[in-house]
Amino acid sequence: MRTATALVAALLPAAQAMYPKNSPVLRVDAGSYKRLIAQSNYTSLVEFYAPWCGHCQNLKPAFEKAASDLQGLAKVAAMDCDAEENKAFCSSMGIQGFPTLKTVRPSTKPGGKPVVEDYQGGRTAGAMVQATADKINNHVVRLSDKDLDKFLARDKPKFILFTNKGTTSALLRSIAIDFLDQVVVGQIRDRETEAVEKYGIDKFPTFVLFPGKDSSGPIKYDGEVKKNKLVEFLAQVAQPNPDPAPVTESDKKKKKSKSDDKKKAASDEKTKDTKEPSDETTTTTREKETAKPAMEITPITAIKDKDTLEQKCLQTKSYTCVLALVPSEASDQGDKAIASLSQLNSKYLHGKRHLFPFFSVASDVDGTAHLRQSLKLGSGVELIVVNARRGWWRRFEGDDMGVEAVEGWIDAIRMGEGQKKTLPEGVVVEAAKEEEEGAKAEKGDKEAEKGDKEEAKAEDKDEKVDDAAEEPKIVHEEL
Template sequence: MVHNPVVVAALSAALLAPLAAGMYSSNSPVLQLTSKNFAEKILKSNHASVVEFYAPWCGHCKNLKPAYEKAAENMKGLAQVAAIDCDEDANKRTCSEYGVQGFPTIKVFKPGKSGKPAIQDYQGPRTAKGIVDFLIEQIPNHVTRINSKTVEGFLKENNETAKAILFTKKGVATPLYKALAVDLLGSVKFAQVRDKETEVLELFGISKLPTFLVLPGGTAEGIIYDGEMKKEGMLKFVSKFAKTSAGKPAAQAEEAESSSTSTSSSAPPPRPTFDSTIPEAPSLEDFAATCGSKICILVVVPDGAPELTAPEKTNYYVNHIKQTFPFFQVQLSKLSVEFVKGFGLEKSDKVQMRALSAKRGWYVGYDGDSASDEAMKDWIDKVKMGEIKKTKIPVFEREEVVTPPEPVKDAPAPEEPAKEAPKEEEPPKEAPKHEEL
């Protein structure tokens, strides 16, 4: 792949170098935390979480990274594997609140009945298997075990609320099934029946195991799930029967909304909504690989909004044209003065966009109506067709990235002793299988 080295170096120096400090990329399975989202993502979550408090310059943190990302991949959909960069000034207060004195420090947060999570230091092996095994034990169990004596009471309790029942040969709930119950906590009651409970199996007419059944509520008959016993499909199935804020099952609410829309000639058709997140601008290497030979769209987020919460207008285009142009976001305050000036940006509370080509050395600014989908579509089309005036990317004074030395003064606590360095990863074959029910 051919790149314009001067332009890439200039972009790196002015834009990407400040962002390259974080150890986990936007594509990492590890959940990225900041002081601003820590409470929402961890303290208020119904899911169990493990959090690594780290510094990018820490040797032990770098050694842990491969195992930690493996753990995050293994626990996807079951529990949260997260990390926070304590070297970032904005995050230092949070790291201090949790008594972090060395790196990496790993803490586990388990939701508690009082609304506050129970917190403990992770002292186990620093391997993917060690972290996974420990975190699995922290997954809250909201699954009720029912038998011939308790089934009647379970069915009568909150009869209007949907109930999900798994008929299985297993005596205890699997991590997958417990995670499903956590996902729909408060909307659907989950239960499990073992094969030995023959009376209960006969009551529901169950002849094969495992069988996943949902009782929609009231007098509605039970519906059997006929897909693979994997979380994604099971969650999609049972979510249809979860209660909405209006007190109706989601499936009924969607049907009613569709019917209302089709019978009203004056009402405009509903606009599509999406739930994707524009990734943060990557490191220089990733940037060069992604944008070196194609046009990229840079979304500049105003100060006070550290994460772009995917406004509908921007999200619409990410989902519809991301195969044509990669989208990246960056916080305005992380840009150098030279970059802000050179790319015609302003200190603004509005989202700004720039289309740029590192290979050809030009950029195009978006100056249309930020509330108009049509204006954005027209701009994108003109950029794609080359029908819009381009501005040459300025060559900034610094043309190469210089890695800053490790901090000396006011630095965070030193790394932990070498004896606590992560152990060699255990064979994958020993990793637990979490998709089995």
């Protein structure tokens, strides 16, 4: 029998060699996570592991392969949760077993928190690459003949991809992130014949750089379609954004200023405690503390019966619907999901944005059990989006159903990003002619149609629905 000492000695080399410095996997710890991952411009796939974990060792080859394939497109990182300095951080991230994988996607709002989700896909390199690539933020502008001139009138340099593809590749999205606020990146289809003929495009894909108003004219790129080569080409008009951003003297001064302000505030607070506030001071304080009126929250509609569920979302002519499938009994997670959708619903209504409708459906509503079973969903809280007319659906992945995470998911749907799954047979029902005509007259369905059209702008008409069983595509070949 092997002694405990011998066992530890056998495991030690594996622990030390888990992800060496020359590995394509970025090593992070509790101290560097915020700077390298949370504040990064890039989407990240992070593995939380323990060196003694056999499953972690088994995952290593595929994880390193994914890191190599995503080089320059997204970050692939790992944190040793067995290290003493990382234990508290791993616990705060909800890590309970190894390996645990999470995707971290930058907020689409300046200064917003990143969206962190559990990765629940396959453990092959291809599956991890595709899932991570799908979550890369999209800053690429979709163009057509009618809006190209307006786009080119911008002051900043423009970089346009002429393509016969309807989707926006991970490579192009990563270029847009590299040069965000430096170069405006656009994409235009081959069927926009006026633009194609004007700039002499005779093959696809073709990249064209428009350096600016004072330049001699557009420049075609004729090099390899590789990230480093494209970055070198664009360096003639702008330098890529550093990631993570370096700490500037201004940042240091701000940090010191905040520290000094805190000390001064603490000192002032002690002084205030020894003084009796005057009527004038009290009145002024009350005026300052008067909050601005909060936005009125418009709750989402709760579907109460099978007929309404089918009419709104599951008929052959139904447009896109977001459904919160919740247990019939009240639950914290269910309440959180509904509250997030209600807040977003109110935001879109107040902003006069026509988006697809949101509904909640309790588990005791007739027809939901069949829907859950058909989509292979559990009995807990689920957020899904369904488009019966086009025959696809998507599921919200992750446990955080807060407003920001849900909004990021909805934005991705609206932009046509991410993988769609085919609706199983038996989910979509045929609508009676009278019901279809009645539904068209309803205001709610008109709003749904407008929202669906907004979403359709981001999708190619010829694009096929992705099947869950389909082999992952190679992200470098999507141009």
